[in-house]
Amino acid sequence: MAEATYILRTMKEDDFNEVHALWMSIHGFGIRSIDDSEENVKRFIRRNPDTSIVACMDGKIVGAILCGQDGRRGCFYHVCVHEDYRKHGIGKAMAMMAMEALKKEGINKVNLVAFTSNELGNGFWKNMGWTFRKDMNYYEFDLNPENVTVFNP
Structure with a gap:
């Protein structure tokens, strides 16, 4: 396999359309109707201007990671290549x-959260040395029932 030449840089608001198209190209990727809208992703980037990353290769964005923090913990969202x-x-x-x-x-x-059915992603994080927590349960409560997740076929 030839050595790949890619450039990593901080994600900018103007990257939304290309990043969203990348998300939509990933098999099994879950996109939320409101949280992942252009308005809300740009708001996320404004709140976390230095932590989300894109990878560029062959003149296009080929990888992306939404990353933010709340002052205590960081969180990865929508990591994909x-x-x-x-x-x-x-x-x-x-x-x-x-x-x-x-x-x-x-x-x-x-x-980060990886869907249990995402074998490729779960294997990736384990190989990177991330700890799979068996001592915790993950809970969520939907404040807006219109914010549904749709999975790419």
């Missing part, structure tokens, strides 16, 4: 860059 660009270290490099950005902001721990 286009299927044609996987196995080049892009996902790992994006995660490391996002974690370094969180460290600069004084954040000491990062969380």
Whole structure:
């Protein structure tokens, strides 16, 4: 496999259309109707201007990670690499860059959610040394019932 040349940079509001198109191209990816709208993703980026990352290759965005923090913990959302660009270290490099950005902001721990059916993603995080927590349950409460998750076929 030839060495891939990619550029990592901080995600900007203007990246939304290309990042959203990437999300929509990923098999099994879950997109929320309101949280993942253009307005709300741009608001997220404004709130966390230095922690979300994109990977660019061949003149386009081929990877993305939404990353933010609440002053105590960081969280990764929608980590993905286009299927044609996987196995080049892009996902790992994006995660490391996002974690370094969180460290600069004084954040000491990062969380993420991976669907149990996402074998590829779960394997990726385990191989990166992330801890699978068996001692916790994850709960959520929907404040807006119109904010539904739709999974890409």
